[in-house]
Amino acid sequence: MADVANGLKVTATGPAQWTRGKVAVALVAVAVVLTVLRYVGLLPDALFRIPEAMIPPAAVWLDAAFNFVKDDLGLLALTRTLTEGLEWLLDITANLMFGKRRWPFLGPIPWTAVAGVAAVIGYYLDGWRMAALGAGTFIWTALIGQWTIAMETMSVLMVAAPLAFFIGLSLGILAWKHAWVNRAIKPILSVLQTLPFFTYLLPAVIFFKVGPTAGAVATTIYAIPPMILMTTLGLQKVSPEVVEAGNMSGCTKWQLLRHVYLPSARTEILVGVNQVIMLCLAMVVLTAFIGMPGLGAKLLAMMGSFKLGRSFEIGVTIVLLAVMLDRMSKAWVVKQPEHFERDTPWWRRHWYLVTGVAVFVFFCIAAQVVPVFAEIGRTQNFSQGKEIDTLIKAFLALDPVQNTTQMIRYVLNVWILNPFRDFLLSIPTPAFILLVTAFALSLGGKGPAIYAAIFFGLVALSGWWDRSVITLYSVISAVTLAILIGVPLGIMASRSEKWSRRALLACDTAQTFPSFIYLIPAIMLFGVTATSVVMSILIFAMVPLTRYTIEGLRTVPPEMTEAADMAGATRMQKLISVQLPLALPTMAVGFNQAIMFAFFMVIVAAFIGTQDLGQELQRTLAGTDLGKNFVLGICVSLMALTFDLTIMKWATHRKKALGLPD
Amino acid sequence: MTADTVISCKNAWKIFGADPKGYLGSMPATHSFDDIRADGYIAGVKDVSIDVYRGEMLVIMGLSGSGKSTLVRCFSRLHDITGGAITVEGQDLMSLSEKELIELRRSKMGMVFQSFGLLPHRTVLENVAFPLEMRGQDKHTRRERALEVIKLVDLEGREEYFPRELSGGQQQRVGIARSLAIEPDIWFLDEPFSALDPLIRREMQDEFLRLQGMLGKTIVFITHDFDEALRLADRIAIMKDGAVEQCDTPDQIVLNPATEYVRKFTEVIDKARVVHAGVLAQAGSTGDGPPVDARATVQDLARLLVHDERAVIPVATDGKVIGGMDRAAALDILLETS
Structure with a gap:
């Protein structure tokens, strides 16, 4: 921690920050003194860790508060009523998608019909390739024998995504209309976005029953924030002249919103839809932890029993679904309406709709005749789970492979990770808080420093200090490793237009994968061990790092690099003294995202068996320990928010100082 | 207000800022645009009276x-x-x-x-x-x-x-x-x-x-x-x-x-492209000879003004003489000497 703080501080020193730097150095000095005192055994225990007796029983208070709201205020009764409506919706989609025996007793829709409609939608949105992706995804899912579990997942997604869309849109409109709503919503949103997902899950379970309903609720809540943000952004961007034109056309307020504002904000709203869908998919997979059946649950079970072949196949299905949903919704964003000549007949104007319905009906009828079109039986599928399993295990058992993975594991654990963790744990709590504050002060200034001190102080008071430090340690070590690999990778890719494009495409695609997927390669290589945790975080965090490094370097104004060329700089000189300084603010956004991703992943990885907050959080899911669950969740959120505030503050500040656009 | 006034604007003010109404009420009437800006307000419309x-x-x-x-x-x-009144077709817009x-x-x-x-x-x-x-x-x-x-x-x-x-x-x-x-x-x-x-x-x-x-x-x-x-x-x-x-x-x-x-x-x-003969025509001495059209600009009449030798040229609307144009004055406009 001290190293990191010192290393980053160098970039922030300057005449203007001299006093800030001085204060930061003083804070670090005090922290060092405290730590040394501890090492020589002079520091009283009360200053090393806050004594148990002094820790406020926050969990108990929260529990009491929850119980009051839940029972005395009748919230539980309300949510249980809501549950019924939600259950009704979920039953309909469940019946349609995988034939659950509920009203309207129509399903399941034959897989061929779904694949056919996906192909038509894909073709309408972006031509043959999208059609192939749409159909291919569903054909793969059916042939590999995962149709039912995939449709279980989809049936929840189909309820949660529209719900999140409508709630997000309405709240977004409110936040845009009334400044006070905006002010009230903003801090809640930033906490929500850093809150670990386990914290969404438990309240969902308690208030909305175990299973699909709780899964749908958690998924919906998780996906709302970006929709609110995009809606507000889109509405604010509508050109004032268009609004005035609406007013002069005699629009009432409602007409203005419905016919002028919302259609003009179409692009941003659709980008919001894309994000809603992707977040829903990411979350719906994770609801496996509260017993939601579907792809996530299957993957969890397969990984737990180390069935790598099946895990891999499910991973491919999830990735295909993610890529398809992402590409299609993005194609929808850029899709512009086409005009028809006057007096074009109705069926020509709605050609794709007609074709889609025709394809659907055709396959529904065909499925009555050819059973394979309706469903692929257990013995008919092409799953190669066992074979892949043997293959992967044989590969891992090869001497060179085994030696390499074992060496990496040994070096990482014995030389780097464990010593680092023990070092962090040996720092007295007050010293640790001082170090974090110094870091925030030197990078972000006074505001973030105050927040850092308060936030980490609260974490210390939560009584989960050691576990929080271990969480932080996983995050810091994984992100540091990710920086060591991801940044050079980004620098290399940014050298040529072609490679930048490819790397960006790869990163964008990888970012659409639900986080769960990243565990698969880590577990494949390193088994169910602590190294896998760091490795999965590393891969997950590397994506934004590489992405923003490339973006930062590519957006350096060409005049500047040309000026460097004409000044006779070598490639290295140009990189170090021109490109990197100018790219750093953009890269900082990447660092920030990497840290946020890491905080997310470290919790997901908990089920492998870690000693951090995630582990405790996961344990709370088994019971009804709502208070403890919240305390743990808030701890993670507070730590993540500290970094978020500090780094983003630095990035915007720096961008302004360099005169770069936001 | 005459019957054919469509929009009538009387001492209209539009001030942008934190509390425009309060500011306009307390502001000295002699304040200039820059004085107002120095107080942190922008006078978008400043005491405008105009009829359409x-x-x-x-x-x-x-x-x-x-x-x-x-x-x-x-x-x-x-x-x-912010202040004043605007009526459209007799209706007070702000009410x-x-x-x-x-x-x-x-x-x-x-x-x-x-x-x-x-x-x-x-x-x-x-x-x-x-x-x-x-x-x-x-x-x-x-x-x-x-x-x-x-x-x-x-x-x-x-x-x-x-x-x-x-x-x-x-x-x-x-x-x-x-x-x-x-x-x-x-x-x-x-x-x-x-x-x-x-x-x-x-x-x-x-x-x-x-x-x-x-x-x-x-x-x-x-x-x-x-x-x-x-x-x-x-x-x-x-x-x-x-x-x-x-x-x-x-x-x-x-x-x-x-x-x-x-x-x-x-x-x-x-100016020759803007000024019409009708504007230059003065009642009284109408001059002699063929009249020019009141709707013609000085530029339209350039050739005539240079070659004609009359001191005063009659100006007519629809064939009816309304007055006489001083040729020297018109030439001044044509030659930009005024």
Whole structure:
């Protein structure tokens, strides 16, 4: 921690920050003194860790508060009523998608019909390739024998995504209309976005029953924030002249919103839809932890029993679904309406709709005749789970492979990770808080420093200090490793237009994968061990790092690099003294995202068996320990928010100082 | 107020800032634009009194930031004025309820915008029919009417296009058609041709004059282009720092600038193209010989003025002599010596 703080501080020193730097150095000095005192055994225990007796029983208070709201205020009764409506919706989609025996007793829709409609939608949105992706995804899912579990997942997604869309849109409109709503919503949103997902899950379970309903609720809540943000952004961007034109056309307020504002904000709203869908998919997979059946649950079970072949196949299905949903919704964003000549007949104007319905009906009828079109039986599928399993295990058992993975594991654990963790744990709590504050002060200034001190102080008071430090340690070590690999990778890719494009495409695609997927390669290589945790975080965090490094370097104004060329700089000189300084603010956004991703992943990885907050959080899911669950969740959120505030503050500040656009 | 005043604006103020009303109340009357700005407020419209008569074309002209767009937005109450009063067809604009205001806009006002303000997700036909749709007309009638105005602005055959598929000039034709769809009595045009390139602008001005010749609406036209103002206006109001410096006919503005600012503005103008014979005609000595037309500009008469030897040339409207023009004075204007 001290190293990191010192290393980053160098970039922030300057005449203007001299006093800030001085204060930061003083804070670090005090922290060092405290730590040394501890090492020589002079520091009283009360200053090393806050004594148990002094820790406020926050969990108990929260529990009491929850119980009051839940029972005395009748919230539980309300949510249980809501549950019924939600259950009704979920039953309909469940019946349609995988034939659950509920009203309207129509399903399941034959897989061929779904694949056919996906192909038509894909073709309408972006031509043959999208059609192939749409159909291919569903054909793969059916042939590999995962149709039912995939449709279980989809049936929840189909309820949660529209719900999140409508709630997000309405709240977004409110936040845009009334400044006070905006002010009230903003801090809640930033906490929500850093809150670990386990914290969404438990309240969902308690208030909305175990299973699909709780899964749908958690998924919906998780996906709302970006929709609110995009809606507000889109509405604010509508050109004032268009609004005035609406007013002069005699629009009432409602007409203005419905016919002028919302259609003009179409692009941003659709980008919001894309994000809603992707977040829903990411979350719906994770609801496996509260017993939601579907792809996530299957993957969890397969990984737990180390069935790598099946895990891999499910991973491919999830990735295909993610890529398809992402590409299609993005194609929808850029899709512009086409005009028809006057007096074009109705069926020509709605050609794709007609074709889609025709394809659907055709396959529904065909499925009555050819059973394979309706469903692929257990013995008919092409799953190669066992074979892949043997293959992967044989590969891992090869001497060179085994030696390499074992060496990496040994070096990482014995030389780097464990010593680092023990070092962090040996720092007295007050010293640790001082170090974090110094870091925030030197990078972000006074505001973030105050927040850092308060936030980490609260974490210390939560009584989960050691576990929080271990969480932080996983995050810091994984992100540091990710920086060591991801940044050079980004620098290399940014050298040529072609490679930048490819790397960006790869990163964008990888970012659409639900986080769960990243565990698969880590577990494949390193088994169910602590190294896998760091490795999965590393891969997950590397994506934004590489992405923003490339973006930062590519957006350096060409005049500047040309000026460097004409000044006779070598490639290295140009990189170090021109490109990197100018790219750093953009890269900082990447660092920030990497840290946020890491905080997310470290919790997901908990089920492998870690000693951090995630582990405790996961344990709370088994019971009804709502208070403890919240305390743990808030701890993670507070730590993540500290970094978020500090780094983003630095990035915007720096961008302004360099005169770069936001 | 005379019977044919359509818009009457009395000591109107529009101030932007934290508490405009309170500030206007406490502000000394002698405060200048810069004094107000020093207090953290912006005077968008500063004590403006102006009348717009039925059937005339009033061009409001000024540099950017002079408050011309703000003033016209006060006329249509897109902005609420801070002080003073504006009446439209005898109705006090500020006392209208929201419903009455919407009704007024739906029945009497049309507006054209600088960057068109078209709805990107609607076709040309749907854009033009938009105001009709808002006032709840049924699909068939509004389609008929929209096709009619689309024909009027020469966009036939493009009804089903989307705005992004049209050129700038065509987009503004859509904007014009939309503003005419409800058959407004009052037509506001906010720098309608400024976003177009010069050749198209000229063409659109001709088109606009043709339309006005057919429709004869009451028009408030905003521009920062003096040539455009001179070409189109019955009267010109020149604005600076939110206030109207002078409001008069083009001839009078060129011949008798009221302030130093207006004089500087008119300096570069070729006066011979602006001043009409009718303005120079003085009753009394009418001179002899064949008269010239009062509507001819000095430039139109250039050849005659140089070759004719009469000291006073009679000026006539529709064949009836209204007075005599001093040839030397007219020559002075032609030769820019005055």
